[in-house]
Structure formats: C-alpha cells, structure tokens
Amino acid sequence: QVQLVESGGGLVQAGGSLRLSCAASGRAFSYKSMGWFRRAPGKEREFVAAVRWSGGSTDYPDSVKGRFTISRDNAKNTVFLQMNSLKPEDTAVYYCAANTRYYSNSYYSPTLYDYWGQGTQVTVSS
Numbered sequence: 263q264v265q266l267v268e269s270g271g272g273l274v275q276a277g278g279s280l281r282l283s284c285a286a287s288g289r290a291f292s293y294k295s296m297g298w299f300r301r302a303p304g305k306e307r308e309f310v311a312a313v314r315w316s317g318g319s320t321d322y323p324d325s326v327k328g329r330f331t332i333s334r335d336n337a338k339n340t341v342f343l344q345m346n347s348l349k350p351e352d353t354a355v356y357y358c359a360a361n362t363r364y365y366s367n368s369y370y371s372p373t374l375y376d377y378w379g380q381g382t383q384v385t386v387s388s
Contacts, residue, residue: 264288264377266358271382274348278386282343284358284379292362295369296334296341300354300384310356311343312369321368326352348386355381 270282284296297312311332312321320332331344341358359375366374 264360264362266360266377266379268356268358268379268382271356271384273385273387276348276350276386276388278348279344279346280348280384282345282356282358282382282384284341284343286339286341286358286360293360294363294365295361295374296332297359297361297369297372297375298332298341298343298356299359299372300352300356301381302351302354305354307357307372308354309370309372313341314369321370323370345384348384350386350388352384353386354384356384357381 265287267285274280293315295312295314298310299307300310301307309323311330313332313334329347334341358379360377361374364374
C-alpha cells in the first residue's frame with residue numbers, strides 16, 4: 263500500500279507563489295512516476311505535472327508550463343510542486359498521485375495512477 267499526504271495549499275493573491283508537498287509512504291521502490299492533478303468546481307480533473315521517479319524527467323500541460331515546476335526527493339519519498347505566477351484560474355483542489363504499475367512515454371493520464379492523496383485546496387484571489 264502507498265499513502266500520500268499533501269500539504270502546502272492555501273490562499274494567495276494573483277501573481278504569488280505556493281509550494282505543495284506530497285509525502286509518500288510504502289512501496290517507494292515501485293514508483294514509476296508521481297503526478298499532480300487538480301479539480302476546480304464544476305470542472306473535470308486536470309493534469310498539472312508529472313515526474314519520472316527514475317531519471318526525473320517531467321511532463322506539463324501548456325496551461326502551467328513555465329510557471330509550475332515538479333520535483334522529487336527520492337531519499338525522502340517526497341514530491342513537490344512549485345507554483346509561481348499564480349492566476350485565479352489555478353484555483354482548485356490539488357491532488358498528488360502515485361503510479362506503481364506502468365511505464366509510459368508520458369504520464370498525463372490519470373488512469374496510470376493507482377494511489378491518490380486526499381487533496382489540498384489552492385485559492386488564488388484576483
């Protein structure tokens with residue numbers, strides 16, 4: 263089993279920054295990738311970022327590319343999401359996810375992920 267606990271959400275003004283953390287426990291040796299997703303009220307779940315556990319290469323959608331950075335600390339089994347130049351449209355609940363099953367060319371699909379955190383709220387005021 264894998265347990266994921268997010269932290270670091272909160273309220274920030276547009277243009278500000280936040281750093282989310284996701285502490286993972288259990289089966290760290292089996293991670294293929296870790297990802298961040300978000301869900302805004304009334305919208306579908308959206309891919310935000312992913313990092314390959316081995317090698318550290320990353321994936322981002324155009325909506326956050328250049329503003330968000332995902333990173334990981336393998337020794338501490340922790341994944342981070344640094345969010346800069348935040349916009350009101352970034353307001354959402356942010357979820358950390360772990361993929362222990364699949365290697366893929368890209369890791370944007372939520373179906374790849376088999377473990378999810380409880381989510382942390384990010385609110386960006388205009």
